[in-house]
Amino acid sequence: xxxxxxxxxxxxxxxxxxxxxxxxxxxxxxxxxxxxxxxxxxxxxxxxxxxxxxxxxxxxxxxxxxxxxxxxxxxxxxxxxxxxxxxxxxxxxxxxxxxxxxxxxxxxxxxxxxxxxxxxxxxxxxxxxxxxxxxxxxxxxxxxxxxxxxxxxxxxxxxxxxxxxxxxxxxxxxxxxxxxxxxxxxxxxxxxxxxxxxxxxxxxxxxxxxxxxxxxxxxxxxxxxxxxxxxxxxxxxxxxxxxxxxxxxxxxxxxxxxxxxxxxxxxxxxxxxxxxxxxxxxxxxxxxxxxxxxxxxxxxxxxxxxxxxxxxxxxxxxxxxxxxxxxxxxxxxxxxxxxxxxxxxxxxxxxxxxxxxxxxxxxxxxxxxxxxxxxxxxxxxxxxxxxxxxxxxxxxxxxxxxxxxxxxxxxxxxxxxxxxxxxxxxxxxxxxxxxxxxxxxxxxxxxxxxxxxxxxxxxxxxxxxxxxxxxxxxxxxxxxxxxxxxxxxxxxxxxxxxxxxxxxxxxxxxxxxxxxxxxxxxxxxx
Amino acid sequence: xxxxxxxxxxxxxxxxxxxxxxxxxxxxxxxxxxxxxxxxxxxxxxxxxxxxxxxxxxxxxxxxxxxxxxxxxxxxxxxxxxxxxxxxxxxxxxxxxxxxxxxxxxxxxxxxxxxxxxxxxxxxxxxxxxxxxxxxxxxxxxxxxxxxxxxxxxxxxxxxxxxxxxxxxxxxxxxxxxxxxxxxxxxxxxxxxxxxxxxxxxxxxxxxxxxxxxxxxxxxxxxxxxxxxxxxxxxxxxxxxxxxxxxxxxxxxxxxxxxxxxxxxxxxxxxxxxxxxxxxxxxxxxxxxxxxxxxxxxxxxxxxxxxxxxxxxxxxxxxxxxxxxxxxxxxxxxxxxxxxxxxxxxxxxxxxxxxxxxxxxxxxxxxxxxxxxxx
Numbered sequence: 001x002x003x004x005x006x007x008x009x010x011x012x013x014x015x016x017x018x019x020x021x022x023x024x025x026x027x028x029x030x031x032x033x034x035x036x037x038x039x040x041x042x043x044x045x046x047x048x049x050x051x052x053x054x055x056x057x058x059x060x061x062x063x064x065x066x067x068x069x070x071x072x073x074x075x076x077x078x079x080x081x082x083x084x085x086x087x088x089x090x091x092x093x094x095x096x097x098x099x100x101x102x103x104x105x106x107x108x109x110x111x112x113x114x115x116x117x118x119x120x121x122x123x124x125x126x127x128x129x130x131x132x133x134x135x136x137x138x139x140x141x142x143x144x145x146x147x148x149x150x151x152x153x154x155x156x157x158x159x160x161x162x163x164x165x166x167x168x169x170x171x172x173x174x175x176x177x178x179x180x181x182x183x184x185x186x187x188x189x190x191x192x193x194x195x196x197x198x199x200x201x202x203x204x205x206x207x208x209x210x211x212x213x214x215x216x217x218x219x220x221x222x223x224x225x226x227x228x229x230x231x232x233x234x235x236x237x238x239x240x241x242x243x244x245x246x247x248x249x250x251x252x253x254x255x256x257x258x259x260x261x262x263x264x265x266x267x268x269x270x271x272x273x274x275x276x277x278x279x280x281x282x283x284x285x286x287x288x289x290x291x292x293x294x295x296x297x298x299x300x301x302x303x304x305x306x307x308x309x310x311x312x313x314x315x316x317x318x319x320x321x322x323x324x325x326x327x328x329x330x331x332x333x334x335x336x337x338x339x340x341x342x343x344x345x346x347x348x349x350x351x352x353x354x355x356x357x358x359x360x361x362x363x364x365x366x367x368x369x370x371x372x373x374x375x376x377x378x379x380x381x382x383x384x385x386x387x388x389x390x391x392x393x394x395x396x397x398x399x400x401x402x403x404x405x406x407x408x409x410x411x412x413x414x415x416x417x418x419x420x421x422x423x424x425x426x427x428x429x430x431x432x433x434x435x436x437x438x439x440x441x442x443x444x445x446x447x448x449x450x451x452x453x454x455x456x457x458x459x460x461x462x463x464x465x466x467x468x469x470x471x472x473x474x475x476x477x478x479x480x481x482x483x484x485x486x487x488x489x490x491x492x493x494x495x496x497x498x499x500x501x502x503x504x505x506x507x508x509x510x511x512x513x514x515x516x517x518x519x520x521x522x523x524x525x526x
Numbered sequence: 527x528x529x530x531x532x533x534x535x536x537x538x539x540x541x542x543x544x545x546x547x548x549x550x551x552x553x554x555x556x557x558x559x560x561x562x563x564x565x566x567x568x569x570x571x572x573x574x575x576x577x578x579x580x581x582x583x584x585x586x587x588x589x590x591x592x593x594x595x596x597x598x599x600x601x602x603x604x605x606x607x608x609x610x611x612x613x614x615x616x617x618x619x620x621x622x623x624x625x626x627x628x629x630x631x632x633x634x635x636x637x638x639x640x641x642x643x644x645x646x647x648x649x650x651x652x653x654x655x656x657x658x659x660x661x662x663x664x665x666x667x668x669x670x671x672x673x674x675x676x677x678x679x680x681x682x683x684x685x686x687x688x689x690x691x692x693x694x695x696x697x698x699x700x701x702x703x704x705x706x707x708x709x710x711x712x713x714x715x716x717x718x719x720x721x722x723x724x725x726x727x728x729x730x731x732x733x734x735x736x737x738x739x740x741x742x743x744x745x746x747x748x749x750x751x752x753x754x755x756x757x758x759x760x761x762x763x764x765x766x767x768x769x770x771x772x773x774x775x776x777x778x779x780x781x782x783x784x785x786x787x788x789x790x791x792x793x794x795x796x797x798x799x800x801x802x803x804x805x806x807x808x809x810x811x812x813x814x815x816x817x818x819x820x821x822x823x824x825x826x827x828x829x830x831x832x833x834x835x836x837x838x839x840x841x842x843x844x845x846x847x848x849x850x851x852x853x854x855x856x857x858x859x860x861x862x863x864x865x866x867x868x869x870x871x872x873x874x875x876x877x878x879x880x881x882x883x884x885x886x887x888x889x890x891x892x893x894x895x896x897x898x899x900x901x
Contacts, residue, residue: 090741090743091742108731108738108739110734111730119731119738120744122727127723285861286861
């Protein structure tokens with residue numbers, strides 16, 4: 001069916017009466033004996049934007065990967081355009097008209113836009129790659145999406161993240177897809193770029209393409225989607241028109257339990273003490289004008305979209321990309337943190353966002369990893385810490401086959417606990433946590449939360465970045481919201497998601513918030 | 527001033543940056559080396575641009591040029607070939623032995639040399655792709671095997687190259703030797719292959735990111751195997767040329783030339799990324815030319831041979847340092863000089879005074895973080 005015909009179908013009948021383009025039914029999948037999908041199915045119709053939501057680990061990614069042919073299903077059926085299909089490779093699915101924009105970019109930075117779009121199926125003329133038609137078709141596809149700023153012969157490396165995301169979508173379009181799955185397409189985008197993506201998604205839907213849209217940002221789901229399917233623990237909770245749902249109801253269906261049960265309360269006897277970390281107008285090339293006070297025993301949440309400068313703030317405090325302006329005080333003393341080593345010596349710890357690349361030496365043992373900081377910075381304490389290690393690992397509930405096991409064979413949750421053990425050995429006074437529970441299971445999450453509460457009681461000050469708002473709300477004594485490299489607002493504990501989100505997206509217009517007006521004036525003057 | 531139109535202003539700047547990145551730097555470096563060399567040579571009362579001297583430089587380029595062209599393909603695929611010096615020696619011996627002084631044997635000998643090299647390259651490629659042995663080790667191994675064969679079967683030079691074949695290494699068009707012209711023709715073919723064939727395009731892909739290549743439906747082993755085959759064949763061409771110059775085959779001619787490390791150095795000097803995925807044949811030819819000019823200037827100046835190696839070493843290290851320093855701009859600053867904040871506001875609804883163009887800064891950490899969350 002051509003795109004034009006689809007468009008006619010799409011504009012003609014109401015959504016529910018259109019012939020489905022994709023029907024998935026009873027999909028099941030287990031990995032190593034653990035069932036991650038229990039008979040999940042959904043129906044996509046031409047021109048439909050279908051939201052797929054659920055917590056981390058609910059099975060959204062597995063579901064998409066089965067549709068895309070990355071994983072094979074154990075049971076169930078998939079019908080695409082009326083035909084039963086079983087894909088074994090994403091390329092096979094794409095040729096059949098089902099394209100996927102994966103969460104991680106599949107682009108070659110050193111190749112041009114056109115070369116990336118047609119990678120693996122370069123058009124040929126007399127046996128040779130036809131660059132001109134490749135670039136012309138890429139230009140046409142970009143024009144169809146209403147994009148005029150991306151040159152087909154530009155190197156992908158020179159594009160912004162948003163532009164790269166568009167190239168991914170164009171890549172999906174270039175196979176004339178009838179169904180496009182998008183896994184967290186806005187994860188790396190700034191808010192004004194999200195608008196651009198919205199426009200693209202709507203345009204695709206108008207042309208009759210069915211879109212399966214996965215996002216953690218519920219606002220996007222409501223803004224874009226006609227239908228919403230909720231998954232929880234690998235099972236289908238509900239499928240229905242978006243108009244029949246509101247945010248509260250959606251969250252209730254996704255979480256299925258009140259948030260309070262999830263997050264432990266502060267331990268008895270926790271006392272908010274003296275300021276341990278103070279920033280005054282601190283800034284460098286990536287963050288600017290940050291004012292912050294972090295007290296002993298306090299957990300301050302850092303909310304904000306990806307790319308808002310959250311990670312950059314922690315990296316500045318930790319001396320990786322030092323502050324070049326303003327003031328930073330640690331336990332009352334002014335410091336210029338110029339290196340990570342200096343930070344560690346001063347009692348600061350950084351639990352990085354990407355534990356595999358930045359937190360752990362994957363092919364080394366649990367013990368070697370746990371002793372890394374001590375060995376390199378506080379070498380004299382190595383013996384002592386080594387003796388305590390088994391006890392520490394037990395108290396953190398690390399399930400491993402002993403300290404000799406290589407960390408790459410541990411689960412994400414246990415890996416994260418090893419990272420925590422590594423830093424706790426240094427007895428830090430300020431702990432910076434960047435997405436401390438990303439990609440780990442619920443049990444391990446709760447263990448991390450309990451550990452944070454225990455550290456708070458011991459007088460440690462913590463600054464925690466999280467993209468999961470319930471986590472920010474459930475754990476923080478205060479919430480700092482980052483937006484475009486600045487701390488745009490400071491909110492009290494238990495602020496609601498809507499307030500945090502509007503601060504994070506720069507649309508906050510509420511009187512009780514501390515938005516620094518002087519900063520904004522300065523910007524205008526420039 | 528709506529948001530989609532914001533990127534429209536940038537392509538001009540982008541193009542300029544892109545051209546500066548690639549072969550242009552190598553070209554500039556080559557010109558700089560030539561200018562400095564010419565001045566130095568003039569200072570001792572000699573003419574750098576005399577026909578004789580130019581012929582010397584071009585002659586010096588051709589053998590290493592052949593080897594480095596093949597090496598470029600292999601390195602683009604994120605592999606390496608350390609067996610080239612032994613392939614060079616073996617090729618010179620097979621050629622000289624089979625020719626045995628009779629011009630009638632030339633076609634057979636050349637074909638046999640190329641076929642042998644292709645088999646060695648195929649073996650290299652299969653070991654790298656099917657046995658998953660790192661290219662460095664795989665070709666070190668096959669190189670040692672060939673070395674063992676050479677050492678046990680040849681005590682010295684062997685065979686006899688007929689006069690007709692020796693002409694290839696000895697004649698030229700004006701100051702340009704035939705061997706250099708042949709090398710440039712091979713370079714042209716290589717550049718065309720990379721730019722215009724699917725296999726050539728896919729070499730960049732597997733070298734840049736094998737996972738991306740595989741997910742795009744590319745059979746990732748093929749470009750790597752073909753690169754290794756072509757690399758062995760260009761090494762064989764170098765061997766044929768050396769046989770033509772020497773008049774005999776020699777079991778040590780390849781190792782004496784140090785073609786393994788020198789070819790890798792020339793490729794890197796030419797701007798090709800040692801980790802693969804980016805580079806060009808013309809950059810490599812430029813790298814080879816820089817080496818040839820530096821060598822020539824030093825021999826004209828009668829520089830102490832040990833100092834020659836010191837200079838070569840400095841040239842390699844300095845070049846790579848320059849390239850890497852250009853790749854360090856991993857994120858775009860948001861504030862301060864060169865930041866995106868000086869761009870016009872692009873956020874339509876928010877009414878914020880500033881909305882920097884993109885979170886490009888977090889690209890590196892975002893992608894890694896996201897792939898982890900996915901694992």
